[in-house]
Amino acid sequence: MRRSARLGTVMFIAAATLLAACGSDTKDAAVPTTTDPAATVAGSAASSAATTTAATTTAATTSTPTTSAPTAAGATKATATTAAPATAALTSAAATTTATTAATTTAAKIAVNPATCVAGKTLTAGKFTVATGNPAYSPYVIDDKPESGKGFESAVTYAVAAKMGFKNADVVWVRTGFDEAIAPGPKSFDANIQQFSVTADRAKVVDFSLPYYTTNQALVTTKTSKFAKPKSMADLKTAKLGAATGTTSLTFITGVIKPTSAPQVFDDNAGAAQALQNNQIDGLIVDLPTAYGIVNGGGMTDGNLAGQFQRLSTEPGDQLAYLITKGSPLTECINGALKQLTDDGTLAKLATTWLAQGTDGVPIVPRG
Amino acid sequence: MTDAAAAGETDAGRTAKLELDSVVKRFGQRTVLDHVDLSVAESEVICLIGASGSGKSTLLRCCNLLEPIDDGAIYLDGVDISEPGLSTDPIRRRIGMVFQNYNLFPHMNVLRNVTIGPMKVLGQSTAVAQVAAHELLAVFGLADKARAYPDQLSGGQQQRVAIVRALAMKPELMLLDEITAALDPELVGEVLDVIRGLKQERMTMVLATHEMSFAREISDRVAFLDQGVVCEIGSPQQIFNDPVEPRTRQFLQRVIDAGRL
Amino acid sequence: MTTPLTRRQRYEQRTKRRSFAIAAASTIVVLAAVVVLLPMTSGWQKVRHSFFDGSILRFSLGHMLGPFWYDVQIFLWCAPCILLGGLSLAFARNVRSPALFPLRLFSTIYTDVFRGVPMVLWITLIGFGVPGLLQSRNLGRAVIWGSVALIAAYSAYVGEVFRAGIESVHESQRAAARSLGMTSTQTMRHVILPQAIRRVVPPLMNDLVSLQKDVALISILGPVEVLRQAGIDKAKFFNFTPYVAAAVLFLCVSVPLTRTTDHLLQRERRRTGATAVR
Ligand SMILES: Nc1ncnc2c1ncn2[C@@H]1O[C@H](COP(=O)(O)OP(=O)(O)O)[C@@H](O)[C@H]1O
């Protein structure tokens, strides 16, 4: 979801995914993913149903990215993992757990040529209207200026638009809140990009594109916190954790970390960071790129990126995708563009450019 | 016999004398009482007459310390009660005051209106206060109204309750401010009867009134106030039949013209 | 044998029957319009799904009871504190003694400042600010300082309500009480306040009902109360039905609350009052 996006999207499975991604099959493996555990890989498209399975398998392999002994697919990954910084990757459709079905379906249509696909399908003929948050956060959008092309989501959007045959000038940015994006009724955008995480429940209500990035959930603490260097997720059982409302980070706390005290939930990361500074909570869960933004963006004076959580094979990772009106004919066009961008390595490159600094080398917190 | 009962008994009959010595009261620039001298002997009844705005109410409110005076002094039984900084509450409880508009407490029934003073101020128990209240209410023909609320009573009944409320405090002096002015003519009588009764019991009273015939009947002395000055004071016969001051004469002429004497 | 109705009784019966008919007819017309016309709008299906999804409603109602109870608890301890705080402010603004002028000045400034800034800001400023100073997990709990913020700001509103009530009691009531020898405290306690409070119950209920809703603002500080839970569920399903569930819960409390006070007031009025004028 949007916030999650902002915050931490991570939750999904870092390790697993990346592994999965990498590992996942052969085909995927072929893809140039570097992945670090956290990030995932770009899975290239999962073309087929096979992907899913593949993913699973892979995931299974990778349990601990750091140490990981790769299995079949593993070899690649293993290396990747250690060395690698976060990658952004998008996994292809297959990876997503929940979204599997939707993704698979889309996958089938991926052959669509984005350049010829869009005619007559956008809100305004000849324009690609894209919504982002208000404000939009770094590193997804730099300085809250999506039209600059700076920041990961902004750059991805211009790349997608180009694949669909739009000039940069044809991309029109609008702003929406989260509620507006999911409210019934006509939308003000063709596609909405603000770190919406794909989940099965949500996919019943809106269309998601293929993911353009998959990330892990991460933990931010203060430097002096006793949770500043967790050895495993179990260390966090006694921690009082916070997350922004509606995020997959929150779901990650309640569903995966399961600490003994109830999570504190904030309107946004700013509030959560303040509570952390005030020692009202021990840690803040957000997606990895956002975590970097919080620690280094001046939001906190003694913030500490304590680590990113290992992703299990059964988890798809926190997959970020465009949100599109349910049943929109444009979905397949955007997917076609994303598929090409994945295949030609553009997405991975953009992720390196905009996100690697914050995601590389962040220690992995294993399960257990 | 307990101390309280003893005190109550002696109090019952006690009345006080009141003296105003050159009292000045100003509201802003305006002098409302201008060096007023007045002395009220024990058990004396004095009526204040005068045009509307002449300062009758203000004089009564000053006697009860509801208004602080700017100059002069007021003595109750020879004690200066106008001394600034003096605690006013113990003095006020000795003085009963009844207002033109009754000023009953609308959220309390009649019994509570009458007992609240004795209970909260004199510290009487509920039982003692209620017994006394029932007695007084019966004397004034209100026995069946104890549970009624002020809004459910006629004006005459309300004014009688207000008098009972003041009497329940066993005051040594009563100040009554145009207590019949808000009443329909046929209700005036029942309230005036009450005052006649009080005179019989030798209560010291100062009344502001427009009922000239009543003033003539009940007063020991009548004081005519004009623009904050006691213009003339004397026996009712002298004031009403043979006023010395031209202003008194003018005032009475107007009253006669209006058919009120 | 029944006595024949008087002219007035017959008239009243007729009027009653007619007004009942009017009320019933207009209710039916409105309801019918809603039931018939709403589904005819083009977006109805979408709206129904977004706001009135049966299964999500059941899901939300079920697990929102806990968070809602949390709201109710906060309300239950804030409300008395606010009434006390409001009363104290009202007293402070009403002091007559010149010696206490600073107190009056303070309460005036306090009221201006706390009423002049939106609630959300107080919650944020106090709820994040004070714990930042304290740096203590226990003393810095969000619910404590969130409640303090609510109490501080609502006291200013309620204080004005009380002040208006106190000032609406005629000066002659004070004079009557003081002339009996009551102290100013006794006068306030037994004469002025009871009348003032009766008068301000309706506006006070306004403030209490809106307090009940503003309690949800504490969620800014982290605790998961009902509105936050609804927001989380909304984000989970991409569906607004959880908000409708929250609305239902709020109504379950506020409607009985306001109806009961209205009823009590009415009874009080009948008990003490003269015949109502029609
Ligand atoms: N609280 C007050 N403030 C200012 N002026 C007052 C106040 N009370 C009375 N006055 C003025 O004092 C004068 C005397 O009033 P009052 O004693 O009520 O007269 P009376 O009772 O004889 O009609 C009037 O002119 C009145 O306007």
Ligand SMILES: [Mg+2]
């Ligand atoms: Mg007068």
